[in-house]
Amino acid sequence: MHLFDLDPKELPRQIKDGKVTLAIVGLGHVGLPLAVLLASKGAKVVGCELEGEYLNKLRKGVSPIVEHGSSRLGERVLDATCPTCGVRILHGGGDDFCPNCMKVAELKGAEVRLTGRSHRILGADSGNEMASLLSESLKAGRLSLTSDVSEAVTRSDVVIVCVGTPIDARKRPDLRALISAGNDIGRGLREGTLVILKSTVSPGTTEGVFAPILERRSGLKRGVGFGLAHVPETTLEGLALLGNRTLPKAVGGIDKRSSDLAAAVFRVFDVPVYTFRSPKITEAAKLFQNIYRDVNVALANELALATEALGLDITEVLEAARTEPKTHLLNPGPGVGGYCLPKDTYYLTDVAAAHGFKPRMLYMARDINERMPQHVVRLVKDAYAEAGIPVKGSVIAALGLSFKGNTADTRDTPSIPVIRRLAGLGMKVLLHDPLANPGTAVRGLKNVTFTKGLEDALGKADALVLLTDHLEYRKMTGRTLSELAPELKVVVDTRHIFDPVDMARLNYTYRGVGRAGVKRRVRRP
Ligand SMILES: NC(=O)c1ccc[n+]([C@@H]2O[C@H](COP(=O)([O-])OP(=O)(O)OC[C@H]3O[C@@H](n4cnc5c(N)ncnc54)[C@H](O)[C@@H]3O)[C@@H](O)[C@H]2O)c1
Secondary structure (H helix, E strand, O other): OOHOOHHHHHHHHHHHHOOEEEEEOOOOOOOOHHHHHHOOOOOOOEOOOOHHHHHHHHHOOOOOOOOOOOEEEOEEOOEEEEEOOOOEOOOOOHHHHHOOOOOOOOOHHHEEEEOOOOOOOOOHOOOHHHHHHHHHHHHHOOOEEEOOOHHHHOOOEEEEEEEOEEEEEOOOOOOHHHHHHHHHHHHHHHOEEEEOOOOOOOHHHHHHHHHHHHHHHHHOOOOOEEEEEEEOOOOOOOOOOHHHHHOOOEEOOOHHHHHHHHHHHHHHHHOOOEOOOOHHHHHHHHHHHHHHHHHHHHHHHHHHHHHHHOOOEEHHHHHHHHOOOOOOOOOOOOOOOOOOOHHHHHHHHHHHOOOOOOHHHHOOOOHHHHHHHHHHHHHHHHHHHHHHHOOOOOOOEEOOOOOOOOOOOOOOOOOOHHHHHHHHHOOOEEEOOOOOOOOHHOOOOOEEEEEHHHHHHHOOOOEEEEOOOHHHHHOOOOOHHHHHHHOEEEEHHHHOOHHHHHHHHEEEEEEEEOOOOHHOOOOOO
């Protein structure tokens, strides 16, 4: 098929009828959900992935990536604004609570706008839907998998690029995967193909870096020989299936035809799709979205340090501040992790600096967030001093390795610097996580043992540091601790899961990020 001869309005139907072949290059956290969802819509999809071992697992229908979501069309999706903190909620996190401010009752009273499909409140308890979609689409023959990108591109009409765009050791954009993918795609590119870049990149990369590689390798001219657009990924990890089905898409094509065709591809999901004048706009917009969150977490962390100095409890102050509806403050924590937030801020500082502008606030936000793990260790040491127990040789349970709750992703997790520092102080760290695989993240770390069960981590622990707000941990109370951790004396809570009054009643020395006010209430006999 020559896409350029097709009316874009026809494209969603043609895709659903399996008449258009789509190659997805890079089957990671972004590419795999997109590939299986397109296939579940009836599309003919070729998934391209270079990691051999990973590809073999996918071929067997095993998804190393855990993704929940609205399991089937025909269900409604909760889409509400939390009346307490104003954050948009796309799910109930497995329970009826706002995943930002954790208010339960208020959310129940929220005005819920339904997308017309779901009703079940979806979240961590809804199972790994990715695995079932993967094996279904492989069995139905709608999804095929290959490591030969050029060959896959030759037989495709649309190529969607979802390769990683990390930062290097100097915190500068590392575009090696994108450049290599561009070379492979260019070698296979046929006339009339639409290439869509989904990876997050700095403004100017689609047209200034990616397009020239495609042109050089294929001998085709952008806009004439092939179409090109940037469509940033907006889904959240752990909710990527739900996000693909419900979130609006922003499309920045190099020309009108590229924009219209790329917009039509995403209309397969019945979501609002908006087109913009150039890829530079959507490239910058994607960075803005993540910077907005990074800076706002830095603000919450800075305010947490302030409340500790002032002898206040940040959770109480936030509750009071959020009574004013325009105040959308986020919660503080042990730092910012994950693949996107930390590096995307650096993507903008890098390109801005190259253009002669140093965005001071962004550097400062990064600095505040990167120092939070150190602060958590300071809280641990402080609590040990108050409890009168020596740090060296003590046993500490570290709960949570993933960078955020209900995901198995440990990339750039703040848990690692915390654990490394605790182990460096001579503590024996018993690490637990219900979802994450310790893999290489903790390999070679002296004094750190990964435990399978929560009771194994807590059974002999003198102290507990809670690092990730997994649902399993959110359900814990003081009672859980007294039952599972008979030796426990110190609790350091970076996610405000435990009730300080409860902790005091149980005679634990308690510290929470931003909760110095609690210090006075907690007294050991
Ligand atoms: N993870 C998220 O939630 C998220 C959200 C928004 C945006 N993004 C952006 O999306 C992009 C992809 O992120 P991700 O989390 O999916 O990364 P990932 O590392 O999970 O996946 C990338 C995959 O691409 C494969 N790959 C690399 N080079 C390849 C090539 N030449 N040919 C075929 N496969 C190749 C890798 O082996 C890997 O499996 C990044 O730019 C990221 O910033 C990610």
